[in-house]
Amino acid sequence: MEWLKTHRGDVLLIAALLVLAGALALFLRLGRHSGGxxxxxxxxxxxxxxxxxxxxxxxxxxxxxxxxxxxxxxxxxxxxxxxxxxxxxxxxxxxxxxxxxxxxxxxxxxxxxxxxxxxxxxxxx
Ligand SMILES: [Zn+2]
Structure with missing residues (x-):
């Protein structure tokens, strides 16, 4: 658990970035939708x-x-x-x-x- 304590901030940051990237990818995909x-x-x-x-x-x-x-x-x-x-x-x-x-x-x-x-x-x- 020592590792997690010292790296908690980094883990949260990476998780936040991943979520952000996922949301962005989804947004771009929907935004470029050719229209149904x-x-x-x-x-x-x-x-x-x-x-x-x-x-x-x-x-x-x-x-x-x-x-x-x-x-x-x-x-x-x-x-x-x-x-x-x-x-x-x-x-x-x-x-x-x-x-x-x-x-x-x-x-x-x-x-x-x-x-x-x-x-x-x-x-x-
Ligand atoms: Zn006309």
Whole structure:
């Protein structure tokens, strides 16, 4: 026990560093998550949720017009729209959690959300 007494501080320090490193690694892993799905909302109301690992096309009808969302190769993009500015189409593909495509004229927001171990449960409640 003598060793532990004299090295107690070091042991605690190493343990703290290990915990910190583990937390950091976990944080980085989650932070770099490619996003589990895209949440599609029209004027603040979620109308669809599409997993990013399944290719799909989703026509979005709004009062202002329509948009066509494409999910392919783990990324989502606005393929076409009949809004006047076409900014949503020009935005290009999104794939990382937190990224979004916004079509202001139509009130359409497409946001990449974390996977099932992220905010999916919280978002679906
Ligand atoms: Zn648009």
């Amino acid at each position: 799905y895209v949440s599609v909302s029209v004027r603040g109301e979620v109308v669809a949720e599409l997993p990013l690992d399944q290719d799909a096309s989703l026509p979005i009808e709004t009062e202002g017009g329509h948009n066509l969302l494409i999910v392919a190769g783990g990324a989502a993009r606005m393929e076409s729209a009949d809004c006047p500015d076409l900014l949503c189409v020009k935005m290009g593909p999104v794939r990382w959690a937190g990224e979004s495509i916004v079509c202001l004229p139509h009130g359409v927001v497409v946001t990449v959300e974390d996977g099932p171990d992220g905010g999916f449960d919280a978002a679906s409640r």
